[in-house]
Amino acid sequence: MMGPPKRPALKGLSQQIAAGRNGxxxxxxxxTFRLPRPEARQTxxxxxxxxxKAAYWSEVESWRIVGDDEIEFTMRRLKSAD
Numbered sequence: 390m391m392g393p394p395k396r397p398a399l400k401g402l403s404q405q406i407a408a409g410r411n412g413x414x415x416x417x418x419x420x421t422f423r424l425p426r427p428e429a430r431q432t433x434x435x436x437x438x439x440x441x442k443a444a445y446w447s448e449v450e451s452w453r454i455v456g457d458d459e460i461e462f463t464m465r466r467l468k469s470a471d
């Protein structure tokens with residue numbers, strides 16, 4: 390009979406988690422903004438106009454309401470359209 394399976398090495402897993410949290414390992418550029426709602430909308434539109442989704446896979450990656458009508462959001466795009 391075989392004993393219980395060995396526990397996996399956690400060093401590699403912890404490195405992968407840390408790299409994912411730091412944005413390493415992917416080819417996206419992220420920019421985070423914190424603006425009043427009207428300015429946030431315009432900034433997101435300008436970002437998507439400058440780096441179109443079809444070429445750069447641009448999108449609002451995350452957003453949340455902070456305080457009185459302020460929006461914190463992260464825009465994501467590829468480094469290049471090549």
